[in-house]
Amino acid sequence: MDLTEHFISSEMIxxxxxxxxxxxxxxxxNGNISHREYVVxxxxxxxxxxxxxxxxxxxxxxxYPLQQVFIELPAGKIDPDEDVLVTGQRELLEETGYAAQExxxxxxxxxxxxxxxxxxxxFLAKNLTAGSHQRDEDELLEVFDLKMEDCLSMIRRGEIxxxxxxxxxxxxxxxxxxxxx
Numbered sequence: 760m761d762l763t764e765h766f767i768s769s770e771m772i773x774x775x776x777x778x779x780x781x782x783x784x785x786x787x788x789n790g791n792i793s794h795r796e797y798v799v800x801x802x803x804x805x806x807x808x809x810x811x812x813x814x815x816x817x818x819x820x821x822x823y824p825l826q827q828v829f830i831e832l833p834a835g836k837i838d839p840d841e842d843v844l845v846t847g848q849r850e851l852l853e854e855t856g857y858a859a860q861e862x863x864x865x866x867x868x869x870x871x872x873x874x875x876x877x878x879x880x881x882f883l884a885k886n887l888t889a890g891s892h893q894r895d896e897d898e899l900l901e902v903f904d905l906k907m908e909d910c911l912s913m914i915r916r917g918e919i920x921x922x923x924x925x926x927x928x929x930x931x932x933x934x935x936x937x938x939x940x
Contacts, residue, residue, distance in 0.1 A: 764788070766784075803836050803878075807865075808833060810887055830919045830921070854894060856890045866881050
């Protein structure tokens with residue numbers, strides 16, 4: 760069964776520094792016409808920084824849309840024409856001060872398929888070296904580390920609720936179970 764919706768036309772609803780909101784007119788597989796509103800996102804990378812003792816480097820950060828502090832993995836948007844590995848390396852250093860010698864791509868995730876085209880690339884970073892963070896002036900966060908088992912327990916208790924962090928930690932857990940830690 761062909762479920763593809765075919766593009767007819769598009770209009771921009773809003774344009775910001777990071778996001779664009781569009782409304783497209785589409786032809787449905789049954790021939791009817793409909794509209795799809797969605798957010799255009801440049802894409803992002805999330806990093807699971809794994810210390811030699813098995814702990815994961817995490818961040819506490821206030822997220823304005825939900826008016827709440829969240830526990831997250833280091834992550835950030837892909838700059839235009841930037842390789843996703845370079846994005847991961849840049850974001851890890853900027854946010855935490857860590858650099859990694861080993862990078863393993865675990866996959867991708869699509870966090871908001873109903874209203875955004877965002878793709879998040881997931882990397883496990885190992886053999887870390889501590890340094891100084893290089894955060895922007897408006898980037899305020901607390902860096903800390905926890906054992907992987909504690910991270911997974913916090914997910915189960917609802918203390919870690921950020922979807923990219925949850926998915927990435929489960930991907931890392933699966934990878935580490937199949938390979939040497």
